[in-house]
Amino acid sequence: MLRSVSILLAAAYLLAAGVWILSSGVVRRSSGTELINVACDPTRELWDELNPKFCARYETQTGSPVAIRNSHGGSASQAMQVKSGFEADVVTLAMWSDTDAIRKAGLMDDGWETRIDGGSLPYLSTIVFVVRTGSEKTRDLRDWDDLIARDDVRIIVPNPKMSGNGKWAFLAAWGSVKRRGGSDAEAEEFVKQLFQRTNGLDPSARAATENFAKNGQGDVHLTWENEAHLEVNQSGGKLRLINPPASVRAEPHVAVVDSVARKKGTAAAAKAYLEYLHTEEAQRVIAKHYYRPTHPEVARESAEQFDRAGKIELFPVVPTIGASWDGIDTRFFVKDGIFDRIYDRGKSP
Amino acid sequence: MNTVNRRVLPGFGLGLGTTLTYLTVLVLIPLGFCFWTAAELSWDDFWQAVADPKAVAAYKLTFGASFLAGVVNVVIGLIVAWTLVRYEFPAKRLVDALVDIPFALPTAVAGMIYANLYMPDGWLGRYLVPLGIEGAFSRTGIVLVLIFTGFPFVVRTVQPVLEDLDAETEEAAGVLGASRWQTFRRVILPSLIPPAITGFSLAFARAIGEYGSVVFISANTPETTIAPMRIVALQLESTNADRASATAEAAAIASVLLLVSFAMLILINLFERWNRRYGQ
Amino acid sequence: MANDKRSRRDPWYVRCALIGSTVGIVGFLILLPLADLFTQAFALGAVAYWDGLANNADTRHSIWLTLAIAPVSVAFNTVFGVAAAWTIARFRFPGRAILTTLIDLPFSVSPVVVGLIFVLLLGPNTRVGGWLLGHDYKVIFAPPAILLVTLFVTFPFVARELIPIFEAVGSEEEIAARSLGANGWQMFWRVTVPNIKWGLIYGIILCNARAMGEFGAVAIVSGKIAGQTETMPLRVQKLHEGLSEADKAAAFALASVLTLLSLVTLLIKVGIERKFRAERRAPE
Numbered sequence: 001m002l003r004s005v006s007i008l009l010a011a012a013y014l015l016a017a018g019v020w021i022l023s024s025g026v027v028r029r030s031s032g033t034e035l036i037n038v039a040c041d042p043t044r045e046l047w048d049e050l051n052p053k054f055c056a057r058y059e060t061q062t063g064s065p066v067a068i069r070n071s072h073g074g075s076a077s078q079a080m081q082v083k084s085g086f087e088a089d090v091v092t093l094a095m096w097s098d099t100d101a102i103r104k105a106g107l108m109d110d111g112w113e114t115r116i117d118g119g120s121l122p123y124l125s126t127i128v129f130v131v132r133t134g135s136e137k138t139r140d141l142r143d144w145d146d147l148i149a150r151d152d153v154r155i156i157v158p159n160p161k162m163s164g165n166g167k168w169a170f171l172a173a174w175g176s177v178k179r180r181g182g183s184d185a186e187a188e189e190f191v192k193q194l195f196q197r198t199n200g201l202d203p204s205a206r207a208a209t210e211n212f213a214k215n216g217q218g219d220v221h222l223t224w225e226n227e228a229h230l231e232v233n234q235s236g237g238k239l240r241l242i243n244p245p246a247s248v249r250a251e252p253h254v255a256v257v258d259s260v261a262r263k264k265g266t267a268a269a270a271k272a273y274l275e276y277l278h279t280e281e282a283q284r285v286i287a288k289h290y291y292r293p294t295h296p297e298v299a300r301e302s303a304e305q306f307d308r309a310g311k312i313e314l315f316p317v318v319p320t321i322g323a324s325w326d327g328i329d330t331r332f333f334v335k336d337g338i339f340d341r342i343y344d345r346g347k348s349p
Numbered sequence: 350m351n352t353v354n355r356r357v358l359p360g361f362g363l364g365l366g367t368t369l370t371y372l373t374v375l376v377l378i379p380l381g382f383c384f385w386t387a388a389e390l391s392w393d394d395f396w397q398a399v400a401d402p403k404a405v406a407a408y409k410l411t412f413g414a415s416f417l418a419g420v421v422n423v424v425i426g427l428i429v430a431w432t433l434v435r436y437e438f439p440a441k442r443l444v445d446a447l448v449d450i451p452f453a454l455p456t457a458v459a460g461m462i463y464a465n466l467y468m469p470d471g472w473l474g475r476y477l478v479p480l481g482i483e484g485a486f487s488r489t490g491i492v493l494v495l496i497f498t499g500f501p502f503v504v505r506t507v508q509p510v511l512e513d514l515d516a517e518t519e520e521a522a523g524v525l526g527a528s529r530w531q532t533f534r535r536v537i538l539p540s541l542i543p544p545a546i547t548g549f550s551l552a553f554a555r556a557i558g559e560y561g562s563v564v565f566i567s568a569n570t571p572e573t574t575i576a577p578m579r580i581v582a583l584q585l586e587s588t589n590a591d592r593a594s595a596t597a598e599a600a601a602i603a604s605v606l607l608l609v610s611f612a613m614l615i616l617i618n619l620f621e622r623w624n625r626r627y628g629q
Numbered sequence: 630m631a632n633d634k635r636s637r638r639d640p641w642y643v644r645c646a647l648i649g650s651t652v653g654i655v656g657f658l659i660l661l662p663l664a665d666l667f668t669q670a671f672a673l674g675a676v677a678y679w680d681g682l683a684n685n686a687d688t689r690h691s692i693w694l695t696l697a698i699a700p701v702s703v704a705f706n707t708v709f710g711v712a713a714a715w716t717i718a719r720f721r722f723p724g725r726a727i728l729t730t731l732i733d734l735p736f737s738v739s740p741v742v743v744g745l746i747f748v749l750l751l752g753p754n755t756r757v758g759g760w761l762l763g764h765d766y767k768v769i770f771a772p773p774a775i776l777l778v779t780l781f782v783t784f785p786f787v788a789r790e791l792i793p794i795f796e797a798v799g800s801e802e803e804i805a806a807r808s809l810g811a812n813g814w815q816m817f818w819r820v821t822v823p824n825i826k827w828g829l830i831y832g833i834i835l836c837n838a839r840a841m842g843e844f845g846a847v848a849i850v851s852g853k854i855a856g857q858t859e860t861m862p863l864r865v866q867k868l869h870e871g872l873s874e875a876d877k878a879a880a881f882a883l884a885s886v887l888t889l890l891s892l893v894t895l896l897i898k899v900g901i902e903r904k905f906r907a908e909r910r911a912p913e
Contacts, residue, residue: 014704017697024857025773027765036854044871071854072867077585085753085762086770086852162585200570203582206870207569213872215486216469217568234872354720357804359813364716371709372731375780379746380738386749425654432651436644444651446899450659452835453891455842457862458884461869462662465669465881472665497658529638558739561844561862565869577741577845584745584849600749603742610737618730 027087027264034067035270038088040075040098040164040252041204042227046289047092053285054276058269066269074204075164082107082257089261089270092254094164097325099253112255116271118278123291125250126314127165127172128228129242130212130221137219143244144176147220148193155194156211156218158202160332160339164252165205169222170195170332170339172248175320179246192342201343213239224250225306226290241309249314252291383607386600398598399605406571407579408605414488414575415556418495419549425496426503426548427541433504434511451500460565463494467566486568491575494562499552506548507541514540543624547617554613557606576606666888669881673874681868681879687855688883691864694772698860699840702779706836710787711829715821717788718795729792735784743781744849747774770852775860778846783836790832791825798824827905831898838894842887861887 039047051068058066071078071086075094082088083105093099099120102108113120129147131138137153140146147155160166173194177187199218202208205227212221213231221228232239254274261267276282283295287302306312322328332338355361387395398404432438433445451459467474467484477484484490514537522532560577567573574582583599639647671678682688717729735743751758751768761768768774802824806816822829844862851858859867861883868880 014700018701018704021697021701021772021776025767025771027762027767036857067856069854069857071852073853074585080585081770081852084748085758087753087767159582162582200568200573202569203585209872210870211486211568214468214877215464215568217486230872234874354800354804357807358719358800359807359816360712360715361720361722364712365720365722367709367712368716368728368732371712372728375777376731376735376784379743379750379781380734382750383742383746425650428647429651429654432647435639436648438648438652440652442899444655446895447655447659449895449898450663450891453838453842453894455844455862455884455887455891457842457844457865458666458887459662461865461880461884462666466662466665472661497662500658523638529640554737558737558742560739560741561842565866577739580741580745581849584748596749599745603739603745606739606742610739611734614730614733614737618733 033065033269034069035089035266035273036069036071036087037090037092037273038071038078038082038086039092040078040094041072041206042165042209042224042230043092043252044070044072044206045230046226046286046291049285049289050277050282053281054273057276057281058272062272066273068273072204072206074158074162074166076167077162077203087260087264088257089264089266090254090256090274092252094250094252095167095325096251096253097329098164099255100325102255102257107257107259108255109258112258113253115256116254116274118275119294120253120255120274121251121294122254122274122277122282123252123286123293124314125225125252125291126247126312127169127222127250128225128247128309128312129244130223130228130232130239131219131242133238133240135219141220141242144173145190147173148190148197151197153197153220154199154218155197155220155222156202156208157195157198157222158205158208160201163202163204163208164250165208165222165224165227166201167333168224168248168250171317171321171328172222174332175248175315175317176244176246178320179315188338188342191338195343225292229290243307243310243312245310246313246315249316380607383600383603386597387604390597390601394597395601398601401598403571403574404576404579404602407574407576407602410488410491410572410574411557411576411606412609414491414495415553415559418492418499418556419553421492421496422499422503422552423545423549426500427507427545430504430507430511434508448501448504451498456494456498456559456561457565459497460494460562463490463497463562464566467493485566486573488573490566491563491573494566495556495559498559498562499556502552502555503545503548506544506551510540510544543620547621547624550613550617550620554610554617557609557613576602580606663888666881667885670878670885672881673878677875677878678882681875681882682886685879687859688864688868688879690856691859691861691883692886694775694859695841695861698772698775698779699837702776702783702840703833703837705780706783707787707829707833709784710789710791710832710836713788714791714795718792719800732785732788735781738781740778740782740843740845741849743778744846747778747781747846747850751777769850770854770858772858774850775847775858778850779840779843782843782846783840786836786839787829787832790828790835794825794828827901827908831901834894834897838891841890 037047047070055066055068075098079093079098079101082091082102091099091102103112129141131141137150157169158166160170170191173191174187177190202211205224209223209227209231211217213235228241232241256270256274261270280295280298283293283298287293287298292306293299293302317328318324322331390398464485465471467490469478474484484493519532519536522536563575580599580602583595713732717725748769753759753762753769758768802820803816806820842862847860848863853859853863865880865884868876868883
């Protein structure tokens with residue numbers, strides 16, 4: 001008796017589990033209550049706080065509940081996944097070109113930058129340095145060119161071909177030479193020197209942070225401003241933030257993936273989600289996580305926390321480095337582009 | 350016996366049908382598809398993908414670290430198997446049971462713990478790193494986790510052979526005046542070599558595919574990127590223009606790994622068959 | 630024991646050195662890491678341990694997902710394993726040796742390659758995957774793909790355990806049952822299953838352990854969507870990548886659950902081996 005009951009229970013469990021797994025592959029069209037946010041790597045803590053706030057607000061406003069699922073990884077890798085069929089309702093990637101690559105693949109409509117009220121840029125960021133407190137090697141580090149002043153300094157930065165952090169850091173380094181009137185040849189020599197000092201390239205921003213902050217690898221970490229504040233605050237004084245006098249104006253765009261949202265019937269919720277980012281409530285959360293808010297008032301209030309370690313002059317990539325993003329991508333980051341040239345030749349014997 | 354069985358015992362058609370269908374759908378078609386995708390590359394492109402310096406560095410590390418881990422496992426596996434079979438000591442049963450942990454523990458967990466142990470402020474790292482021994486985020490770390498994942502293979506192949514070893518031959522050797530060391534070298538060791546080789550090949554074959562534990566302990570430098578990590582990187586590296594070729598390149602490297610593991614599998618099977626026939 | 634006589638012949642210093650090395654090796658490779666794991670898991674106390682496990686919806690979901698994927702894959706592979714072992718051990722037919730080798734194949738394929746081939750075959754941009762998606766069915770980046778790769782990597786466990794057992798047991802009892810008039814299913818449930826019981830359970834628990842712990846293949850096909858396609862090992866990694874002490878403790882807490890499950894696997898294994906030996910000894 002007991003035996004047949006337990007066999008029956010086991011069979012029922014197996015059946016239920018099997019049905020659950022198989023049915024979870026069915027694309028739900030009508031529900032529209034679940035959004036997948038494919039995000040770049042360092043925004044984990046930000047979305048962890050924003051998502052519940054948005055869900056609560058959305059439910060009170062529209063009466064229908066919504067759940068948000070996040071996926072994180074290197075920005076270019078995430079874009080790649082979306083292009084190869086990862087059904088994201090919204091993408092919150094590190095840069096315009098990663099998002100636009102999804103449009104180029106035919107998954108997003110033209111003019112995605114302007115279709116959200118308030119625009120595609122709810123926050124900005126930049127690339128800064130983090131060093132180990134009291135380290136002799138990085139005592140005199142102030143500006144970009146100090147990074148290559150010593151041969152024994154190991155730099156942690158993720159792979160520019162996979163991660164937004166890596167790409168922005170590369171462009172910031174290149175731009176730092178161009179801004180003071182340097183030639184392309186000088187810029188290339190500088191980034192070559194810089195990447196020769198890297199300790200290998202991590203696949204994503206957070207992997208680099210782990211390597212630097214937790215695993216104790218390397219002397220300087222070139223990272224997102226928000227990631228820098230996070231790791232410095234967590235370190236209990238072991239890490240020190242350095243704001244260079246100038247760095248790149250990083251623009252992590254957000255967008256609705258139209259084809260997916262249309263198909264799943266989530267377009268309205270997805271748009272509301274991204275527009276929520278411009279509300280004062282969301283902007284304060286954004287500032288709290290050390291992204292630079294674009295809401296004028298919140299930006300003014302939070303300016304102090306970003307300037308505490310020195311004011312950074314933010315320069316835009318276009319036109320400092322190239323006339324368009326497409327040009328910049330093909331010039332630097334495609335196969336056998338400048339990055340492959342300086343990194344492969346610079347590194348492998 | 351064959352014809353009798355088929356007439357007397359039921360289920361040949363059902364069994365063979367189920368086996369072949371399941372095998373084909375789940376294993377053979379997907380594997381065939383990998384080669385198919387790699388074959389979309391022209392021969393030159395295929396060669397370029399397979400012989401790309403980063404890929405070659407990754408194979409070298411994969412095979413080198415797996416080989417080294419296998420060799421270490423042969424040595425420590427022999428010691429452990431010998432001790433467990435020949436001696437009595439307290440907690441022997443516990444030690445015997447613990448040997449199988451690497452089979453049961455998820456490799457990702459193993460990688461995470463090893464990284465935590467050997468990192469500069471870990472339990473072992475805090476003593477080893479000042480001595481210049483980087484147990485985590487280095488090639489040493491990769492070899493260490495591969496030793497862990499392959500540890501039970503040699504022990505478990507050698508143990509039964511040691512248990513069945515003919516006591517009389519050994520005693521006869523002793524009676525005939527051979528020293529203990531001579532007996533070991535001339536009588537015992539030769540019969541331990543075949544199972545040790547089998548154990549080594551199993552551990553080696555397991556190690557060349559290992560991924561979960563290595564990602565946690567690798568430093569993501571070119572020097573610590575194994576072939577499976579290279580495949581993942583190719584899958585995820587941008588940029589837009591070279592997408593299709595990156596997938597095919599990944600498939601090409603995967604094909605190389607697949608061929609090596611097939612070869613290993615066939616070698617192990619042939620060796621075991623040969624050993625059964627001529628070994629004893 | 631029978632070994633005593635011979636063991637005494639090894640000089641005491643050899644014996645001590647070898648026992649010492651063995652304990653050292655196992656302690657260093659296995660015990661120390663386990664101790665470290667549990668220390669880290671409880672670093673912030675038992676309350677934080679429980680909090681990390683139970684009070685996070687995504688972590689709970691990952692536990693459920695693993696607890697669904699693993700038994701279903703085990704069930705499939707058990708049916709297949711019994712069928713395959715029966716066919717291979719009880720009958721002689723052309724291609725039998727090749728079939729035996731092919732069954733071992735998934736053991737030697739890297740999990741990453743497994744993930745890759747299923748993306749190549751069923752990814753949304755492929756012919757098959759595209760067709761399925763056109764009919765509103767997602768495989769890659771959804772749980773069905775996790776099930777598929779788990780089936781692949783755990784494919785041989787049951788069959789491999791059963792083949793030698795079938796061969797050792799022999800077919801006399803089954804033939805006798807048939808000649809006494811039992812039909813095929815009666816023979817299978819009354820004679821065959823009891824004979825291979827322990828081997829079957831052994832294969833099942835090994836299969837289950839691997840199914841719960843699979844990482845590489847699942848990482849590639851799942852898309853790692855929190856609360857949707859993250860299995861326990863993937864969740865461990867995600868938590869481990871969080872920067873706070875709480876995240877780290879939660880990662881180790883979840884890892885400790887996986888470890889406990891593998892310890893249970895081992896306990897069952899030891900139990901079975903003892904029972905198996907006892908049953909074999911009994912008729913003598």
